[in-house]
Structure formats: C-alpha cells, structure tokens
Amino acid sequence: MTAAQAARALGDADRVRTLAHIYGCTDHALVEALAGMAAERTRGWWEEYRDTLPSPLLDLAEMEHHATALRVAQVINIPGLLQTPEHARALFREVVPALRPHEIEFRVSHRVKRQAVLVRDQPVPYTAIIHEAALRMQFGGREVSRAQLGHIAEISEQPHITVRVIPFDGTSFPTAGHGVDYAYGPVTTLDTAQLDTTHGSELVDAAGKLESYRLVLDRMEQAALAPHASRDLIHNIAKNL
Incomplete structure (x- = not known):
C-alpha cells in the first residue's frame, strides 16, 4: 500500500x-x-487499469504522481519514464510468460501515461542513472534503439530532468542488478522505493532500507558521468548503431 x-x-x-x-x-x-x-x-487516471493490469503497476503510477522528486537507477533497462512506446512494446514482447497482444498494448498505454509527471504544469524533478549496458541493448532493433536514444538525449535537455550514464570503463558501484525507483515524499517518512525483481515489483518503505537505497543511489551517481558528458555518450552510441 x-x-x-x-x-x-x-x-x-x-x-x-x-x-x-x-x-x-x-x-x-x-x-x-x-x-x-x-x-x-x-480517482487517479491509473484506476482505469484496475481490472487489466497488476496492482504493483498501479501503485508505481500513484507513487510517481505524489512524489516531490524521483531518482531512478537502471543497469539493464531504460527507465520506464524515458521509454518510447516502440521501445516499451519491444520490452513487453519479451515478458515471460508471454503476454497477449492486447495485454501488451494495455501496458504500453499505462507506461506512456505515467510519463505525464515529467511534462505536467509542475513537473516532478527527475534524475535517471543509467548504465551504458542499458543504452546498448537493442530492443526492437536498430531503428527503435536509435529513436530511443535520441529521445533520452532530447528530454535530458529539460531543466528538471537529469540523465547520468555509468560508462563501461567507469568506477565500481554497489548494485544488485535490479532497477530502483525512489520517490521522495513531502517528508522523508513518506519516501517509497519500488524495486524491479525477477518475481515482480516490490515496494519498500522501511526507514532503514530506504536509507540503504539512498546510499546506493548516491554511490551510483558518483560513478556516473556528468549530465553533458552523458548526453555526448548517448549521441555517440546512437551514431554508431
């Protein structure tokens, strides 16, 4: 909850x-x-998906909607709020067990609507820490990947959006390999983290665990390139696809 x-x-x-x-x-x-x-x-917009999507996806949308700031880290995948519809669709086609076509479209639609928090009248401050490995994964093929990288580079120009890339030749950092979405609340007590695991999404709100994830995110951000250098690397990867 x-x-x-x-x-x-x-x-x-x-x-x-x-x-x-x-x-x-x-x-x-x-x-x-x-x-x-x-x-x-x-009622939040996510309630229209109550009978078609798993509850953890709705909880994530609500968590993002109420957050005062968001910080995410991904090693293998592009963060959901930065994904193009084509990239998201390609990802959902790889879900095990396989999703039916209409289930894929429900998930794509939900993912796109989540991105409204970045473009609303008072957008949420957003920091994404992405490993270079995620940028080089060609889900959907070269054209889809090239468009996805172009989208990340373009949206990272927004003043409230920070994208930082951990390069292959960077320093070491702590991670369990799964994605972390950290939502800052109006007060620290109301912070929440959402974890992507092999058995599904997991919400974390225990103070001790949240402190650990903040430290992990700090360490990962320290291992990442500066925003302008990250943008240059993204452009370079896209150019060489």
Missing part, C-alpha cells in the same frame, strides 16, 4: 488530524502531508 492509499483509508483530512492528536503524533509536517493526501478524493 502506498502512503497516499493509507492516508485515504483513514478518511478525510480532519479525521487524519484527529487520529494524530489521539495517538500523540507530534510530527506536524507528517500529519499535514497525510492530511493533504487524504483530502485528494479524485
């Missing part, structure tokens, strides 16, 4: 404040953040 889901389960904003008072919660910033989430009664 995401923080927003938990807040809404408590009822309206006044009920959240009342319960906080009853239980002696003195963290005013946390209480007001939860009250704000509880007050948002409108």
Whole structure:
C-alpha cells in the first residue's frame, strides 16, 4: 500500500488530524502531508487499469504522481519514464510468460501515461542513472534503439530532468542488478522505493532500507558521468548503431 492509499483509508483530512492528536503524533509536517493526501478524493487516471493490469503497476503510477522528486537507477533497462512506446512494446514482447497482444498494448498505454509527471504544469524533478549496458541493448532493433536514444538525449535537455550514464570503463558501484525507483515524499517518512525483481515489483518503505537505497543511489551517481558528458555518450552510441 502506498502512503497516499493509507492516508485515504483513514478518511478525510480532519479525521487524519484527529487520529494524530489521539495517538500523540507530534510530527506536524507528517500529519499535514497525510492530511493533504487524504483530502485528494479524485480517482487517479491509473484506476482505469484496475481490472487489466497488476496492482504493483498501479501503485508505481500513484507513487510517481505524489512524489516531490524521483531518482531512478537502471543497469539493464531504460527507465520506464524515458521509454518510447516502440521501445516499451519491444520490452513487453519479451515478458515471460508471454503476454497477449492486447495485454501488451494495455501496458504500453499505462507506461506512456505515467510519463505525464515529467511534462505536467509542475513537473516532478527527475534524475535517471543509467548504465551504458542499458543504452546498448537493442530492443526492437536498430531503428527503435536509435529513436530511443535520441529521445533520452532530447528530454535530458529539460531543466528538471537529469540523465547520468555509468560508462563501461567507469568506477565500481554497489548494485544488485535490479532497477530502483525512489520517490521522495513531502517528508522523508513518506519516501517509497519500488524495486524491479525477477518475481515482480516490490515496494519498500522501511526507514532503514530506504536509507540503504539512498546510499546506493548516491554511490551510483558518483560513478556516473556528468549530465553533458552523458548526453555526448548517448549521441555517440546512437551514431554508431
């Protein structure tokens, strides 16, 4: 369950404040953040996929929607918020067990709609740390890959989007190989991390684990090239496809 889901389960904003008072919660910033989430009664766009996609995908979309900032790291795959529809479609064709054509299209549509957080009126600050290996994986073939790399290079020009690449000849860094999507909340207590694992997505909100993932992301970012050098490397890879 995401923080927003938990807040809404408590009822309206006044009920959240009342319960906080009853239980002696003195963290005013946390209480007001939860009250704000509880007050948002409108259904998110992701709810239209409730009967067609697994719940973890909907939780990820909601987590991104409420985040005050996002930081992700990928070693093998392009981050979902940076994928073109063609690249995403090629990825979903490789899912095991195989997805049916309409299931693939539902996932592509959902992935594209998630990307609205980067282009809305108040876009979320976004940092993507991508290993060079992910950039060289040619899902969908050369043309799809070339277009995908061009998209990343272009969108990385946006002031709220930072893309940093870890090159093959870079320094070592800690990672388990799976992707990490870290969503910063209004207060640190409401941070959430989503992990891509072989058995599916996993949400992490325990303080100790979140601190570990922040350190891992810090170390990975330190191993990455600066944004301008990363963009140059992306252009060079695309040119030589």
